[in-house]
Amino acid sequence: xxxxxxxxxxxxxxxxxxxxxxxxxxxxxxxxxxxxxxxxxxxxxxxxxxxxxxxxxxxxxxxxxxxxxxxxxxxxxxxxxxxxxxxxxxxxxxxxxxxxxxxxxxxxxxxxxxxxxxxxxxxxxxxxxxxxxxxxxxxxxxxxxxxxxxxxxxx
Numbered sequence: 001x002x003x004x005x006x007x008x009x010x011x012x013x014x015x016x017x018x019x020x021x022x023x024x025x026x027x028x029x030x031x032x033x034x035x036x037x038x039x040x041x042x043x044x045x046x047x048x049x050x051x052x053x054x055x056x057x058x059x060x061x062x063x064x065x066x067x068x069x070x071x072x073x074x075x076x077x078x079x080x081x082x083x084x085x086x087x088x089x090x091x092x093x094x095x096x097x098x099x100x101x102x103x104x105x106x107x108x109x110x111x112x113x114x115x116x117x118x119x120x121x122x123x124x125x126x127x128x129x130x131x132x133x134x135x136x137x138x139x140x141x142x143x144x145x146x147x148x149x150x151x152x153x154x155x
Contacts, residue, residue, distance in 0.1 A: 005106040009143040010138065011084065013146050017138040024132045031065020034047045038061075038126065038135055045126045045135070046119065048102045050111070052096060053080035058094065060104050062127065067116070067155040077114050077152035098133035103128040103136075104147050106146035114151040120151060 003011075010017050022037035037044035046062045049069055053059055061069055063072065075083040083150055095107040104113050116133045119125050119140035126135040127143065143149065 002135065004130040006103045006128070006136060008134065010146065011105050013142075015138055015142045016147060017136050017142075019129060020029040020126070020137060021133055022135070024100070024108075029132070034135065035065065035126075040126060040137075041110075041122075043089070043118070044122045044124070046115070048097075048104045048128060049130050050086040050091060050095070050102070051078075051083045051088055053078055055080065058111045059083065059087045060077040060111045060147075061116075061154055061155050062104050062113070062119070062149075064118060068121075070155055071155050073152070074114070077125070077154060078112060097130060098132070099131040099132060103130045104143070104149070105136075106130055110148070113147045114152040114154060115144060116154040117151045118155070119143070131154050 004038045020038040025067050031045050032042050035045045043064050045065045047065045051059045124137045125140050128136050129136045
């Protein structure tokens with residue numbers, strides 16, 4: 001497996017991690033399917049969502065794949081009155097990542113990032129390695145540290 005920017009950044013930071021590869025099915029990129037393919041609790045697999053706040057600032061939210069982002073809670077956590085999802089066509093130019101391979105680590109620019117507080121219930125969580133077909137498993141606190149993130153109630 002080639003090293004992704006996500007893995008290079010994690011290794012440079014000296015963080016313990018493992019990776020899990022899986023076969024990608026283009027017509028089903030759901031996180032629940034990823035969890036099943038890598039054999040882990042879906043609640044421990046976190047998806048990365050990019051949003052725009054009412055002041056045109058971008059924010060990143062990581063939540064369990066089994067849940068939906070509560071936009072009111074996300075707005076409150078990020079200090080916005082209103083927040084909306086980034087349009088899919090804008091994801092790659094803004095972050096450098098595609099749908100199904102978006103990671104909170106190693107985006108083109110560092111955005112304020114919030115991780116749902118339920119991540120703290122797990123010793124390790126799984127996030128995208130920056131490409132479809134590979135997940136990185138690391139401790140939630142390691143993730144928070146490397147992205148300068150904040151835990152928040154987001155679901």
